[in-house]
Amino acid sequence: DIQMTQSPSFLSASVGDRVTITCRASQDISNYLAWYQQKPGRAPKVLIYAASTLQSGVPSRFSGSGSGTEFTLTITSLQPEDFATYYCQQLRNYPPWTFGQGTKVEV
Amino acid sequence: QVRLVESGGGLVKPGGSLRLSCATSGFTFSDYYMSWVRQAPGKGLEWVSYISSSGSYTYYADSVKGRFTISRDNAKNSLYLQMNSLRAEDTAVYFCARAYYYDRPMDNWGQGTLVTVSS
Numbered sequence: 001d002i003q004m005t006q007s008p009s010f011l012s013a014s015v016g017d018r019v020t021i022t023c024r025a026s027q028d029i030s031n032y033l034a035w036y037q038q039k040p041g042r043a044p045k046v047l048i049y050a051a052s053t054l055q056s057g058v059p060s061r062f063s064g065s066g067s068g069t070e071f072t073l074t075i076t077s078l079q080p081e082d083f084a085t086y087y088c089q090q091l092r093n094y095p096p097w098t099f100g101q102g103t104k105v106e107v
Numbered sequence: 108q109v110r111l112v113e114s115g116g117g118l119v120k121p122g123g124s125l126r127l128s129c130a131t132s133g134f135t136f137s138d139y140y141m142s143w144v145r146q147a148p149g150k151g152l153e154w155v156s157y158i159s160s161s162g163s164y165t166y167y168a169d170s171v172k173g174r175f176t177i178s179r180d181n182a183k184n185s186l187y188l189q190m191n192s193l194r195a196e197d198t199a200v201y202f203c204a205r206a207y208y209y210d211r212p213m214d215n216w217g218q219g220t221l222v223t224v225s226s
Contacts, residue, residue: 043217055214094210099152
């Protein structure tokens with residue numbers, strides 16, 4: 001099974017900051033990676049798929065990059081509504097469809 | 108408007124059974140692959156099960172294989188998860204989610220239903 005490891009697990013930031021979250025796959029997954037945002041008590045929401053394609057309706061301050069085993073999610077100019085937990089998910093080799101352990105972005 | 112609404116969660120004793128449902132609307136259900144994903148209290152997301160658009164193919168996480176059964180009724184636009192031999196570690200919020208294919212993101216999710224396994 002492919003393991004997905006995110007870093008950091010917790011990130012303290014302020015409004016207006018540039019934030020970068022890293023996701024590493026235990027083997028090559030090409031660009032088969034999605035990023036999700038989850039707020040407390042809510043369902044996850046897809047932000048980015050195919051490593052760098054922005055889902056419709058997602059603000060352009062979110063961007064994704066990477067290929068192979070290392071990926072990043074970047075939020076330029078963090079907004080109050082961006083404080084949430086972010087998960088990566090590999091979509092290359094399945095089952096299982098593995099998620100990272102999550103990165104909580106907090107004040 | 109795409110909607111996915113889970114139901115059927117609740118409190119059940121260890122060893123018991125529960126059947127979750129996911130009612131959908133606003134899209135052509137039979138075109139989509141459907142999944143169950145769970146989240147234990149205070150923990151991350153864990154994929155549980157996947158079913159193909161026709162229902163012919165199903166996949167399970169090792170943690171639930173042999174105990175859970177995913178199914179769908181395309182005529183009723185509904186997804187199901189039959190959960191047997193429940194354990195304390197199955198306690199979680201269970202989300203249903205859709206994807207256009209296995210290698211596509213889960214682009215719409217329900218609000219989740221809480222399953223608590225406790226004596």
